[in-house]
Amino acid sequence: MTAGEAPAGVTRLGMPKWGLSMREGKVVDWLVAEGDEVAEGTELFEVETEKMDGAVESPAAGVLRRRVAEVGAVVPVGGLVGVLADPSVPDADVDAFVAAFQASFVPEEAAGEAETPTRVAEVGGRRLRYLERAPDDPAGDPVVLVHGFGGDLNNWLFNTEKLAERRRVYALDLPGHGESSKDVGAGDLAAFAAALGGFLDAVDAARAHLVGHSMGGAIALTYALEQPDRVASLTLIAPAGLGEDINPDYIDGFVTAERRRELKGVLELLFADQSHVSRALVDDVLRYKRLDGVDAALRQVSAAMYPSGHQTTVLAGDLDRLTVPVLAVWGSQDRVLPAAQAEPLRARGRVEVLADTGHSPHMEAANEVNRLLGGFLDDLEEQPR
Amino acid sequence: MARVISFQKAINEALDQEMARDPSVVLFGEDVAGGQGAGGELDAWGGVLGVTKGLYHKYPGRVLDTPISESAFIGAAVGAACSGLRPVAELMFVDFMGVCFDQIFNQGAKLRYMFGGKARVPMVIRTMWGAGIRAASQHSQSLYSIFTHVPGLKVAVPSTPYDAKGLLIAAIRDDDPVIFFENKVLYTVEGEVPEESYTIPFGEANLAREGDDVTVVAIGRMVGMAQQAAEELAADGVDCEVVDLRTTSPLDEDTVYESVEKTGRLVVVDEDNPRCGMAADIAALVAQNCFEELRAPVQMVTAPHTPPPFTGSLEDLYVPSAERIAEAVRKTTGGRVGAGA
Numbered sequence: 051m052t053a054g055e056a057p058a059g060v061t062r063l064g065m066p067k068w069g070l071s072m073r074e075g076k077v078v079d080w081l082v083a084e085g086d087e088v089a090e091g092t093e094l095f096e097v098e099t100e101k102m103d104g105a106v107e108s109p110a111a112g113v114l115r116r117r118v119a120e121v122g123a124v125v126p127v128g129g130l131v132g133v134l135a136d137p138s139v140p141d142a143d144v145d146a147f148v149a150a151f152q153a154s155f156v157p158e159e160a161a162g163e164a165e166t167p168t169r170v171a172e173v174g175g176r177r178l179r180y181l182e183r184a185p186d187d188p189a190g191d192p193v194v195l196v197h198g199f200g201g202d203l204n205n206w207l208f209n210t211e212k213l214a215e216r217r218r219v220y221a222l223d224l225p226g227h228g229e230s231s232k233d234v235g236a237g238d239l240a241a242f243a244a245a246l247g248g249f250l251d252a253v254d255a256a257r258a259h260l261v262g263h264s265m266g267g268a269i270a271l272t273y274a275l276e277q278p279d280r281v282a283s284l285t286l287i288a289p290a291g292l293g294e295d296i297n298p299d300y301i302d303g304f305v306t307a308e309r310r311r312e313l314k315g316v317l318e319l320l321f322a323d324q325s326h327v328s329r330a331l332v333d334d335v336l337r338y339k340r341l342d343g344v345d346a347a348l349r350q351v352s353a354a355m356y357p358s359g360h361q362t363t364v365l366a367g368d369l370d371r372l373t374v375p376v377l378a379v380w381g382s383q384d385r386v387l388p389a390a391q392a393e394p395l396r397a398r399g400r401v402e403v404l405a406d407t408g409h410s411p412h413m414e415a416a417n418e419v420n421r422l423l424g425g426f427l428d429d430l431e432e433q434p435r
Numbered sequence: 436m437a438r439v440i441s442f443q444k445a446i447n448e449a450l451d452q453e454m455a456r457d458p459s460v461v462l463f464g465e466d467v468a469g470g471q472g473a474g475g476e477l478d479a480w481g482g483v484l485g486v487t488k489g490l491y492h493k494y495p496g497r498v499l500d501t502p503i504s505e506s507a508f509i510g511a512a513v514g515a516a517c518s519g520l521r522p523v524a525e526l527m528f529v530d531f532m533g534v535c536f537d538q539i540f541n542q543g544a545k546l547r548y549m550f551g552g553k554a555r556v557p558m559v560i561r562t563m564w565g566a567g568i569r570a571a572s573q574h575s576q577s578l579y580s581i582f583t584h585v586p587g588l589k590v591a592v593p594s595t596p597y598d599a600k601g602l603l604i605a606a607i608r609d610d611d612p613v614i615f616f617e618n619k620v621l622y623t624v625e626g627e628v629p630e631e632s633y634t635i636p637f638g639e640a641n642l643a644r645e646g647d648d649v650t651v652v653a654i655g656r657m658v659g660m661a662q663q664a665a666e667e668l669a670a671d672g673v674d675c676e677v678v679d680l681r682t683t684s685p686l687d688e689d690t691v692y693e694s695v696e697k698t699g700r701l702v703v704v705d706e707d708n709p710r711c712g713m714a715a716d717i718a719a720l721v722a723q724n725c726f727e728e729l730r731a732p733v734q735m736v737t738a739p740h741t742p743p744p745f746t747g748s749l750e751d752l753y754v755p756s757a758e759r760i761a762e763a764v765r766k767t768t769g770g771r772v773g774a775g776a
Contacts, residue, residue, distance in 0.1 A: 340634055342602065
């Protein structure tokens with residue numbers, strides 16, 4: 051796996067691992083030419099995966115010296131896509147690095163390292179599936195990613211690895227979701243917040259940075275109001291729980307859709323750019339919805355929290371009790387929860403509204419969300435508490 | 436949690452989970468226990484190929500070996516279903532089905548209709564089909580079209596481990612008789628299957644591959660063959676859409692029509708013989724409903740109108756191959772490539 055360490059001044063551009071099932075990705079476009087100077091964060095190339103396409107950002111500043119994989123090439127996860135290097139590094143050294151890497155690289159799958167990537171925690175008699183990723187020396191409190199209604203830990207496919215470069219990251223499947231137990235209890239915010247607390251206990255996280263999307267945002271907010279000592283910070287991505295309105299076409303449509311065609315139309319409400327809704331994305335959700343117990347779970351949750359197009363619990367009035375640092379990210383084109391619902395948060399923390407982005411900024415504007423979230427967490431660590 | 440298991444294991448798991456969930460589910464057939472009467476797991480072979488292995492001891496009294504008397508035990512399954520059980524009968528090879536057609540066609544398929552909906556026949560008949568294991572003419576046929584022809588029966592022909600489990604669970608929970616076709620060559624094929632129970636609705640085709648140039652409709656083992664052909668054709672710039680029917684009754688006509696409306700070209704791949712088969716049926720439906728959209732004659736790729744041969748070299752020629760499918764696709768494009776060609 052760790053084929054050919056890059057020499058000083060040389061940066062390996064590898065195929066990222068976006069999601070549990072990703073084994074390889076296809077380079078569908080190069081956004082910079084060989085010889086171009088790039089800054090850290092410049093988008094370098096686009097990758098097509100089974101689920102969604104995404105742009106890979108430059109991990110460092112430098113000059114793009116080699117496009118090892120041309121457009122159309124399929125590269126295994128971790129495989130060499132390109133090489134970035136300081137202009138002072140001789141061409142011969144770059145070529146020697148490429149040759150050495152290619153000679154010794156073994157794809158993860160072939161190396162037999164495709165072990166079960168998720169684990170299961172027992173929480174209140176339920177099995178909760180989760181993913182844990184951490185660097186050798188993780189900084190600060192762990193980050194816990196909480197998905198939204200009907201989602202699962204794979205929704206964070208573009209975020210988990212990036213966050214885990216510096217921190218310990220957990221992404222869980224809430225009760226009733228993904229591969230967790232399908233019993234949701236009352237299916238309301240209190241029940242999910244209790245499950246989240248139980249999960250923090252199960253992984254021995256005394257304190258955590260909570261990141262919640264949509265319903266997961268409302269759950270994280272509920273927990274932060276109940277247990278502020280255990281929450282280091284709160285990042286709310288298009289969160290529920292801040293206003294009464296919610297698009298019933300999404301909630302009811304998600305619950306009732308039985309066929310691919312109906313479900314595709316519903317899932318398109320999640321994005322500003324509907325081309326993100328690939329066949330694989332729809333198939334994954336359909337497979338989830340067809341598991342025993344899921345229909346009852348979704349009906350229970352939607353009846354408890356989102357009956358007839360409105361939210362039963364609005365926490366906007368409780369925000370002045372909130373003591374933890376807050377970052378909120380919303381898409382300007384959100385068709386599930388209007389971005390105007392971010393208003394009450396402005397007095398409490400930083401609010402970022404991203405242009406041309408729908409209800410899933412962490413997927414649709416993943417690089418921007420990763421940058422905002424990473425910067426927010428870094429700043430917190432620099433400040434004395 | 437989804438993990439990779441074989442088609443055969445997926446079927447075993449569906450039976451196991453439904454027997455655990457519903458005490459009215461019972462299995463019977465020739466050798467489904469295997470070695471019954473002798474003690475011990477080693478003797479309970481679990482069917483001629485071990486598909487029902489492990490269930491005889493786990494569910495005492497609910498896995499019953501039957502005499503070699505198909506009409507008797509299929510009739511017993513119809514009766515058991517009418518009187519409150521959910522029997523899953525195994526009729527080893529579909530080739531043997533002929534001896535119990537009266538029980539299937541005149542009893543099982545008709546009772547709900549003839550009793551004005553007051554009778555139900557929640558029965559599944561599992562059976563092996565298909566050529567490829569040198570088992571000769573009486574153990575190699577693909578007779579699903581005969582059962583598809585009869586109103587009152589439902590017919591599933593899964594192509595993947597995922598579909599096999601979900602369709603079998605749906606079949607067991609269905610209140611109508613279902614004939615469930617298991618391709619013997621697919622038994623060892625592996626794929627990702629959730630550990631949890633789930634169902635796949637009958638009458639929903641699966642888009643096994645998306646494409647714009649040519650629609651390839653396939654069934655069972657031929658789905659994989661069509662995908663292989665599609666890979667080869669993609670290298671030549673021909674973009675095939677592969678529609679896996681999954682169930683032939685009910686039939687998802689809409690998905691076929693929508694695909695043909697997009698591509699304007701149709702190839703139907705069926706391991707069955709060509710006369711009065713699924714391929715001819717799909718070709719006729721498309722001719723009737725999508726004639727304006729068709730840009731080339733429909734192509735059928737099937738076995739020839741002969742019994743399946745025993746000789747290996749002949750059997751290999753008998754079953755449609757990826758090469759024959761690719762050739763048929765090229766006929767519909769007239770050698771031209773790309774959407775709009």
